[in-house]
Amino acid sequence: MKKILTAILTVTTCLFAAAQPNYFYPQAGKMNSAIPTPEQFLKYAIGSHHTRHDKLVEYFKELDKLSDRVTVQIVGETYEHRQQIAAIFTSATNHNKLEETRKAHLAGQLTGATANVPLVIQLGYNVHGNEPSSSEAALLTAYYLTASEDPETLKWLEEMVILMDPNINPDGRDRHSNWANMHKASPPVADPLDREHTEVWPGGRFNHYWFDMNRDWFLAVHQESKNRLQFFHHWRPYVQTDHHEMGSNSTFYFDPGKSSSNNPTVPDDLYNTIYPKFGLYFSQALNQIGSMYFTKEAFDKLYPGYGSSYINFYGGAGFLFEQASSRGHIQETSTIPLTFAFTIRNQFVSGLTTVRASLAEKAQLLKMRSAFYRSSAASAKASAVKAYIFGDANDETRTKAFVDLLLTHHIDVYDVENTVMYNGQRFEAAKTYVVPVDQPNYIMIRSVFEKGITYTDSLFYDASTWSLIHAYDLPYAELRTTVPRGKKISSVTQAASTVERSNYVYVFDLRDYNAHKAIYHLQSKGVIVQSAFRPFSTTIAGTAKTFGYGSIIISVQLQKISADSIFKVVSEAGKNSNIKIYSVGSGFNTSGIDLGSGYVRTLRMPEAMMLVGQGVAPTEAGEIWHLLDQRLGMPLTKMDITNFARADINRYNTIVMVSGSYTALDKTATDKLKLWLQNGGILITIKTAGEWAIKQGFTKEKLVVPDTTKSKTTLRFNYDDAVNIEGAKALGGSIFAVDLDTTHPIGFGTTNRKISIYKNGQTIFLPSANIYSTIAQYTNNPLIGGYLHASTLKKIKGNAAIVVGGEGNGKVIFFADNPNFRGTWYGTNKLFLNALFFGSHINVPVVAE
Numbered sequence: 110m111k112k113i114l115t116a117i118l119t120v121t122t123c124l125f126a127a128a129q130p131n132y133f134y135p136q137a138g139k140m141n142s143a144i145p146t147p148e149q150f151l152k153y154a155i156g157s158h159h160t161r162h163d164k165l166v167e168y169f170k171e172l173d174k175l176s177d178r179v180t181v182q183i184v185g186e187t188y189e190h191r192q193q194i195a196a197i198f199t200s201a202t203n204h205n206k207l208e209e210t211r212k213a214h215l216a217g218q219l220t221g222a223t224a225n226v227p228l229v230i231q232l233g234y235n236v237h238g239n240e241p242s243s244s245e246a247a248l249l250t251a252y253y254l255t256a257s258e259d260p261e262t263l264k265w266l267e268e269m270v271i272l273m274d275p276n277i278n279p280d281g282r283d284r285h286s287n288w289a290n291m292h293k294a295s296p297p298v299a300d301p302l303d304r305e306h307t308e309v310w311p312g313g314r315f316n317h318y319w320f321d322m323n324r325d326w327f328l329a330v331h332q333e334s335k336n337r338l339q340f341f342h343h344w345r346p347y348v349q350t351d352h353h354e355m356g357s358n359s360t361f362y363f364d365p366g367k368s369s370s371n372n373p374t375v376p377d378d379l380y381n382t383i384y385p386k387f388g389l390y391f392s393q394a395l396n397q398i399g400s401m402y403f404t405k406e407a408f409d410k411l412y413p414g415y416g417s418s419y420i421n422f423y424g425g426a427g428f429l430f431e432q433a434s435s436r437g438h439i440q441e442t443s444t445i446p447l448t449f450a451f452t453i454r455n456q457f458v459s460g461l462t463t464v465r466a467s468l469a470e471k472a473q474l475l476k477m478r479s480a481f482y483r484s485s486a487a488s489a490k491a492s493a494v495k496a497y498i499f500g501d502a503n504d505e506t507r508t509k510a511f512v513d514l515l516l517t518h519h520i521d522v523y524d525v526e527n528t529v530m531y532n533g534q535r536f537e538a539a540k541t542y543v544v545p546v547d548q549p550n551y552i553m554i555r556s557v558f559e560k561g562i563t564y565t566d567s568l569f570y571d572a573s574t575w576s577l578i579h580a581y582d583l584p585y586a587e588l589r590t591t592v593p594r595g596k597k598i599s600s601v602t603q604a605a606s607t608v609e610r611s612n613y614v615y616v617f618d619l620r621d622y623n624a625h626k627a628i629y630h631l632q633s634k635g636v637i638v639q640s641a642f643r644p645f646s647t648t649i650a651g652t653a654k655t656f657g658y659g660s661i662i663i664s665v666q667l668q669k670i671s672a673d674s675i676f677k678v679v680s681e682a683g684k685n686s687n688i689k690i691y692s693v694g695s696g697f698n699t700s701g702i703d704l705g706s707g708y709v710r711t712l713r714m715p716e717a718m719m720l721v722g723q724g725v726a727p728t729e730a731g732e733i734w735h736l737l738d739q740r741l742g743m744p745l746t747k748m749d750i751t752n753f754a755r756a757d758i759n760r761y762n763t764i765v766m767v768s769g770s771y772t773a774l775d776k777t778a779t780d781k782l783k784l785w786l787q788n789g790g791i792l793i794t795i796k797t798a799g800e801w802a803i804k805q806g807f808t809k810e811k812l813v814v815p816d817t818t819k820s821k822t823t824l825r826f827n828y829d830d831a832v833n834i835e836g837a838k839a840l841g842g843s844i845f846a847v848d849l850d851t852t853h854p855i856g857f858g859t860t861n862r863k864i865s866i867y868k869n870g871q872t873i874f875l876p877s878a879n880i881y882s883t884i885a886q887y888t889n890n891p892l893i894g895g896y897l898h899a900s901t902l903k904k905i906k907g908n909a910a911i912v913v914g915g916e917g918n919g920k921v922i923f924f925a926d927n928p929n930f931r932g933t934w935y936g937t938n939k940l941f942l943n944a945l946f947f948g949s950h951i952n953v954p955v956v957a958e
C-alpha cells in the first residue's frame with residue numbers, strides 16, 4: 110500500500126514538474142539540466158505550497174554550489190535566527206573580477222562614465238511576510254538566471270550584476286507560510302472565510318517585533334534593515350524592485366505611480382522619463398500573458414523608507430509591484446478564483462522584465478544618476494543652509510543613535526572641537542556634530558533634517574513628514590555661514606562608564622536616554638532606587654554639578670544588600686547603559702533640595718502588562734515590546750485579550766493599552782479593570798485606547814469631540830470628488846509642537862518645554878479640569894512639519910496631548926499620540942518610559958475652590 114502511494118505521488122510530482130516550465134516560462138529556450146528546478150529540489154510544484162525560508166536558503170546555496178554564475182552571501186540574521194542572504198548573479202568571467210567591477214561601478218556614479226562596467230541592479234522580495242508570491246517568484250527567477258542558456262540571459266549575465274534579496278522579512282514570511290501550509294486542504298478551499306485565508310493576529314506582515322519593514326529602510330531600527338542597508342550601499346545599484354500584494358479583488362500594479370505624490374526633492378527625470386519608459390516594458394510583458402493591471406492611480410513615492418523609494422534618494426530607480434493576493438493557495442474573487450501560482454507568475458514576469466528593461470535602458474539609468482548627483486550638488490551649493498549642527502550634551506545615547514543613523518545612510522558627519530553658540534543654544538565641544546550640506550548625499554540630508562518640504566498632494570498613503578531630527582528631538586541649528594567642522598567621523602565611541610565606590614550615595618541624572626535602562630537594572634537586582642522630584646546642585650570632586658528633575662539617588666545605607674553588592678550592581682548599571690553615575694559624599698547640597706529631602710521618593714519597580722490580540726494595533730504594541738526588550742532589557746507581559754477575564758491582574762502595577770477596539774472586554778472585564786485601577790493601578794493608554802477608557806467612565810477627563818451644533822450643510826459636491834475632499838481631512842502623520850510640563854514626573858529628564866510629537870490620529874483631549882494635570886498641550890501654532898487640514902488644526906491647537914486622570918487610588922495616563930512611533934521617536938520615548946517608571950508616584954493635586 111505504502112509503495113503504491115509513493116508511486117502515485119511521484120507521478121503527480123512529475124506531472125506538476127513538467128507543467129511548471131510551461132506555465133512560468135514557456136519561451137525559456139534551453140535550460141541547463143544540471144541545475145535542479147525549484148520544484149525538483151523542493152519536491153513540490155511552485156504555487157502548490159508556501160516555501161519555508163530555510164528551504165529557500167537551501168535552494169540558493171545549492172545553486173551557488175552547482176553554478177559559477179551564482180554567489181550567495183549571508184548578510185546577517187533575523188531576531189529569530191533566520192539567515193538573511195543576498196545572491197549575486199553574473200557570468201563566471203564577471204564573478205572572477207567582482208570586486209574590481211564593484212569598485213569601477215561605484216567610482217563612475219557621479220560622472221556616469223560606466224558604460225563599459227556591468228550594470229548593477231537589485232531585486233528585492235517579500236518585505237511583507239504575508240504577501241508571499243514574490244519569494245516564490247525569487248526561486249523561479251534564481252533558477253532561470255542560473256539555468257537558462259538563452260542568448261538573452263547570457264547577455265544579461267555578461268553585461269549585468271544582478272543582486273537579489275529573495276526574502277526581506279524571513280520571520281514574518283515564515284509566520285504566514287506556516288499558517289497557510291498548516292491549513293491547506295485537499296481539495297483546496299477557496300472560500301475567503303476558510304481559516305487558511307484568515308490569519309490570526311498579528312499576522313505575518315510584520316517582523317518579529319510587529320514592525321512594518323517597508324518603513325524601516327529610512328529609520329533603520331531593526332537589524333534586518335541595517336544588514337540590508339549595508340549590502341545596498343556596498344553595491345549602490347541603479348535599480349531596486351519591491352514586490353507586494355494587495356486585496357484579492359484587485360489586479361496588478363506597477364509604476365508609474367501617482368504623479369501628484371512624487372517627492373519634490375528628487376529630480377523630475379525619474380518620474381517623467383524612467384517610470385513611464387519602464388512602464389511600457391511591464392505592460393507589454395503582462396499583455397503577453399493576459400494579466401490585467403493598473404498604474405498611476407495609487408501609491409506614493411514621497412517617503413524615503415519604502416523599498417521602492419529609498420533608492421530614489423541615491424539617484425536610482427525603485428519599482429513597486431503590487432499583486433492581488435490569493436492569501437493562501439486559492440481564493441474566490443469577484444471574478445474567477447485566484448490561484449497562488451497565478452500571483453507568483455505575475456511577480457516572476459515583472460522581475461525578469463525589470464532585468465530586461467534595465468539593460469535596454471542602461472544609458473538612461475547612467476544618465477539619470479549622474480544628472481541626479483549634478484543637480485543635487487547644485488542645490489546644495491545654492492542652499493541657504495550650509496550645515497546642520499546638533500547634539501544634546503546631556504544625552505549622549507540619543508545623540509549617538511542619531512549619528513549612527515546618519516552614517517547608515519552614508520551621510521558624512523564631522524565632530525566639533527570647540528563649544529559654540531547658535532540661536533541662543535549652546536553646543537558643547539566633543540558632544541556636538543555637524544553635517545555640511547555640500548556632500549553627495551545632500552537629498553538624503555534634506556529628508557533627515559528638513560521639516561517644511563511642501564507637497565502638491567493632500568492625500569497621503571502614509572506620513573507627510575519624517576524629519577528625523579525632530580523624532581530624536583535633538584537640539585539643532587541650521588548654519589548659514591562658515592561651518593566649524595572638525596574631523597570626519599566613522600563612528601561615535603563613548604567612553605566606558607566607570608563608577609567610583611561610595612560609602613554614602615550614588616547619583617545620576619535622568620536626561621540620558623538610557624537612564625531608565627539603568628533604573629530597571631538596579632531595581633531588578635534588588636537595589637532600592639529613589640528619585641529627586643526637585644532639582645539640586647552639589648559638588649563632585651571639586652566641580653559644581655546640577656541634577657535635574659527626577660534624578661536618581663541610591664543611598665548606600667538604605668538598602669537590603671551590602672555596600673559591596675550595591676557597588677557591584679551600580680557599576681554594572683553604569684556599564685550596561687553607558688551613563689555616568691556619580692559618587693557623592695554629602696547629602697548637604699549647594700542648592701535645591703538635599704539628598705534626604707521629603708521630595709525624594711522611593712520608586713516602585715514596574716510590573717507591567719500590555720493587552721495584545723484581536724482588535725489591538727499590532728505595530729503600536731510591537732513598538733513598546735521592542736523598546737523594553739531591545740533598549741531596556743525589561744520584561745513585559747504581552748497578555749492576550751482573551752485571557753484577561755481569567756487572569757489575576759493584581760500582580761501587575763501597570764497596564765498598557767495601545768490603540769484598539771477592545772470589544773473583547775465585556776462589562777465584567779471592564780469592571781475588573783476599573784476595580785484594579787481604583788485600588789492603585791496605573792493604566793497607560795495610547796491614542797484610541799484613551800477614548801475607550803473615557804467611554805468606560807474610568808476618569809472625568811474629556812475628549813475633543815466634533816462640533817455638532819453647526820446647522821445642517823446645504824453644500825453639494827460631485828460623488829467622484831469625495832475621495833479627494835474627505836481624504837484630505839485625514840491626518841496621515843505630521844509633527845506638532847507641544848508645551849511639556851517638565852516639572853511633572855511624565856516630563857522629567859526633558860530639558861526644553863517645547864518638544865516635538867508625532868501625530869497621525871484624531872484622538873485629542875480637552876485640557877484637564879485639574880489645572881496641574883495637563884502634562885503636554887499643543888501650542889497655538891502647533892504644526893512643525895507635514896500636512897494639516899484647516900479643520901484639524903482648529904481641533905488641535907491649545908488642547909491636550911497628555912493628561913493624567915485619577916480614579917480612586919489609581920491613575921490613567923492618557924497619550925493622545927503614539928510616543929513610540931516606529932521605534933524612532935527617541936524624544937517622546939522618554940515620556941512613555943516615565944509613565945511606566947514614575948506612574949505610581951504621580952499625585953493629582955487637590956485644587957482649592
Ligand SMILES: [Zn+2]
Nearest residue numbers: 237240353354
Ligand atoms: Zn506590501
